[in-house]
Amino acid sequence: RKNRSINAMEISTHIGDSNYPVVVFNAMHHAREVMTTEVVMHIANVLTEQYGSNTEVTNWLDHFRIIVVPQVNPDGNAMVHNGQNMWRKNAYEVSGVVRGVDLNRNYPAYWNYCNGSSSSLSSETYRGPSAGSEPEAKAMMNLVASLKPVADISYHSYSELIIYPYGCSKVVNPSTDLFRSVGQSMREKILDDNNRPNTYELGTA
DSSP, rough: OOOOOOOOOOSSSTOTTTTSEEEEEEOOOOOOHHHHHHHHOOOOHHHHHHTOOOOHHHHHHHHEEEEEEOOSSSHHHHHHTTTTTTOOOOOOOEEEEOOOOOOGGOOOTTOOOTTBBBBBBBTBOOOSSSOOOOOHHHHHHHHHHHHHSSEEEEESSSSEEESSSSSSTTTTTTTHHHHHHHHHHHHHHHHTTTTSSSSSSEEOO
């Protein structure tokens, strides 16, 4: 909306080679969740600094193309850094006034479905005027359409949850067992503030 770039980086020993599967890590759909950018930048640091010395990292980069998107919502992030600390949405304007769209609820898949969003401009979960209306959502959709990632993990900083699709109880995910298995593996590896594993809640929204 403000013509700011959404930057991404590819980390791999096979940059741009479509013969290798792609994994995407993205952060900051919600502007005030600034910690999420730190998380994916930490991922980038580990991958680039430990390649060649860490067997697991070396294996990943030799067999995958890893894409890191640190800020899906740069306009909202600018608003946070300009003093609106709790701003969540993007910079969507109506009649010259910034009202914002919740980018996480703007994607076309099940848009305006099962009461997971709002049609009210003032709501924190305002889904936007139409499905996929926002340039940030379009950018992520184009990225996914062009790279066809085998996995895409979106980082948020609210609560201690690992959420997999789908968020609507009436929609059946044919790959639930796979998603749950990946989520359980993540749950076992994530430590809480007291260094305990298996404390994050795992499931659908």
